[in-house]
Amino acid sequence: xxxxxxxxxxxxxxxxxxxxxxxxxxxxxxxxxxxxxxxxxxxxxxxxxxxxxxxxxxxxxxxxxxxxxxxxxxxxxxxxxxxxxxxxxxxxxxxxxxxxxxxxxxxxxxxxxxxxxxxxxxxxxxxxxxxxxxxxxxxxxxxxxxxxxxxxxxxxxxxxxxxxxxxxxxxxxxxxxxxxxxxxxxxxxxxxxxxxxxxxxxxxxxxxxxxxxxxxxxxxxxxxxxxxxxxxxxxxxxxxxxxxxxxxxxxxxxxxxxxxxxxxxxxxxxxxxxxxxxxxxxxxxxxxxxxxxxxxxxxxxxxxxxxxxxxxxxxxxxxxxxxxxxxxxxxxxxxxxxxxxxxxxxxxxxxxxxxxxxxxxxxxxxxxxxxxxxxxxxxxxxxxxxxxxxxxxxxxxxxxxxxxxxxxxxxxxxxxxxxxxxxxx
Amino acid sequence: xxxxxxxxxxxxxxxxxxxxxxxxxxxxxxxxxxxxxxxxxxxxxxxxxxxxxxxxxxxxxxxxxxxxxxxxxxxxxxxxxxxxxxxxxxxxxxxxxxxxxxxxxxxxxxxxxxxxxxxxxxxxxxxxxxxxxxxxxxxxxxxxxxxxxxxxxxxxxxxxxxxxxxxxxxxxxxxxxxxxxxxxxxxxxxxxxxxxxxxxxxxxxxxxxxxxxxxxxxxxxxxxx
Numbered sequence: 001x002x003x004x005x006x007x008x009x010x011x012x013x014x015x016x017x018x019x020x021x022x023x024x025x026x027x028x029x030x031x032x033x034x035x036x037x038x039x040x041x042x043x044x045x046x047x048x049x050x051x052x053x054x055x056x057x058x059x060x061x062x063x064x065x066x067x068x069x070x071x072x073x074x075x076x077x078x079x080x081x082x083x084x085x086x087x088x089x090x091x092x093x094x095x096x097x098x099x100x101x102x103x104x105x106x107x108x109x110x111x112x113x114x115x116x117x118x119x120x121x122x123x124x125x126x127x128x129x130x131x132x133x134x135x136x137x138x139x140x141x142x143x144x145x146x147x148x149x150x151x152x153x154x155x156x157x158x159x160x161x162x163x164x165x166x167x168x169x170x171x172x173x174x175x176x177x178x179x180x181x182x183x184x185x186x187x188x189x190x191x192x193x194x195x196x197x198x199x200x201x202x203x204x205x206x207x208x209x210x211x212x213x214x215x216x217x218x219x220x221x222x223x224x225x226x227x228x229x230x231x232x233x234x235x236x237x238x239x240x241x242x243x244x245x246x247x248x249x250x251x252x253x254x255x256x257x258x259x260x261x262x263x264x265x266x267x268x269x270x271x272x273x274x275x276x277x278x279x280x281x282x283x284x285x286x287x288x289x290x291x292x293x294x295x296x297x298x299x300x301x302x303x304x305x306x307x308x309x310x311x312x313x314x315x316x317x318x319x320x321x322x323x324x325x326x327x328x329x330x331x332x333x334x335x336x337x338x339x340x341x342x343x344x345x346x347x348x349x350x351x352x353x354x355x356x357x358x359x360x361x362x363x364x365x366x367x368x369x370x371x372x373x374x375x376x377x378x379x380x381x382x383x384x385x386x387x388x389x390x391x392x393x394x395x396x397x398x399x400x401x402x403x404x405x406x407x408x409x410x411x412x413x414x415x416x417x418x419x420x421x422x423x424x425x
Numbered sequence: 426x427x428x429x430x431x432x433x434x435x436x437x438x439x440x441x442x443x444x445x446x447x448x449x450x451x452x453x454x455x456x457x458x459x460x461x462x463x464x465x466x467x468x469x470x471x472x473x474x475x476x477x478x479x480x481x482x483x484x485x486x487x488x489x490x491x492x493x494x495x496x497x498x499x500x501x502x503x504x505x506x507x508x509x510x511x512x513x514x515x516x517x518x519x520x521x522x523x524x525x526x527x528x529x530x531x532x533x534x535x536x537x538x539x540x541x542x543x544x545x546x547x548x549x550x551x552x553x554x555x556x557x558x559x560x561x562x563x564x565x566x567x568x569x570x571x572x573x574x575x576x577x578x579x580x581x582x583x584x585x586x587x588x589x590x591x592x593x594x595x596x597x598x599x600x601x602x603x604x605x606x607x608x609x610x611x612x613x614x615x616x617x618x619x620x621x622x623x624x625x626x627x628x629x630x631x632x633x634x635x636x637x638x639x640x641x642x643x644x645x646x647x648x649x650x
Binding site for chain 1: 531592
């Protein structure tokens, strides 16, 4: 859920609830005040009746006026408790009256039940006043309140939309920067133009974090490079000692097997080391320098170079090449082609097939092999390799890195039993 | 031939020295910049094997010194730095070749021999080995003056063997020399065997002696003894 939506929901909901509660309290309060007013009027009327009864010693004339009715009933002395009631006000058929309740001639009223003793008789007195005017007043006030609430909600909603969108703009900008953040890039996260303290703080935190991350990454790369470099000399010594050992004397079969294994291990170690160094260099853009080359003869040369290996594995190689001129780094292209073709050979089965297609847009290297697609998520990860692989698990990482550097796209696809690597120029 | 090995790593220096020392060869060594510069300025060598990172200085300065004084020595840089820039800088300054550590001694020797051949057989592109005649320019081989048709790799293999004659050359070294980095895709080096068999057959059918011996399943030796 978007922050704005969430914020809107919370604020609007609270506003509605608070406004409703306020409205109810308002309604009750105003109603109460107005009822009190009516009650005071009723009391004045009561006093008038008492006064009249005391002076004249009989009940006053009952007549209807001013939305007010007074009625007297005989009652057992002492039976009437003085109290106010909400009641109905029965309308007299006065022309021009508009208000009827449920079609009857009643409207809401407020009454006072009291008693008076006059002329030796005890009467129950009921004074009823119409409260229609009061109710109307309350309704108008309530209506206005609701109107204000709705207007406020609408205003809030619009303001939130317009203002918050604008307010969040620096955040969006920062987010865009973060999305395009690449640890390998030399580009830093720029200062966002904002006066909002929170965003400034966020910007600062992100900038310093990215700088720190980049620094750490650089350290790590330097470490990898130094470590690989330091390893080179001892490997070179081992290699040369093996070559020297080979010259010494006759070896038994067991000894020569051991020596062979040592050679193989050392050459794997060498290649791994060189791959690591190469990867660091590519990532650091240390291998620059472009030339215009034609890819076709390069690939043809490579196929000739690997001829014996194809034969050894019984691989059928078919190439469909058209001329493709590229302004690129020949060394990196060489490594890329070598890696992709090596993979196509290494992961092939005996008497398998390799197809190489080159046209103006792309280079396809397809090979038969295990009849299951490779895991694309992990395919290009460092040191990820199938258990049967003899490689060092860096070949595809390097290939992808080279493509990234040269601005190409490297894709993998499995179709009709063919593993396909595509370089899109 | 006379060779100067400038390399500060003792193990490597000794191996190279041992591999190159034989009848008719003189190997001298230098383990530091000052030692190297002293020798370079006094004696002439057919080939100088030059490490770049040295205690007391850099091999690049030694190379510059050689070139400024117009010494005719061949220079082969052996460096742990495998970057195009370093390679280009070295070659631009006049080095004859650039070999990246780690390397096989047989590869080093093949390169050194190539440099010395280029330096000393100026105008003469023929390499002779008993009844074998190799025209380095035309890349053709004759046995008893009869041409033998070799493939590109067989030719390279023969040159490699002759440069390392009398030495056991491992299958790994041969594979890396002929197929380069791509070789790690091969599960075994059996195809080298058939390759060598072909070369041997072609040479012997043309009347050459059998010079190629298998060495305990690890490699091969090219020898006339």
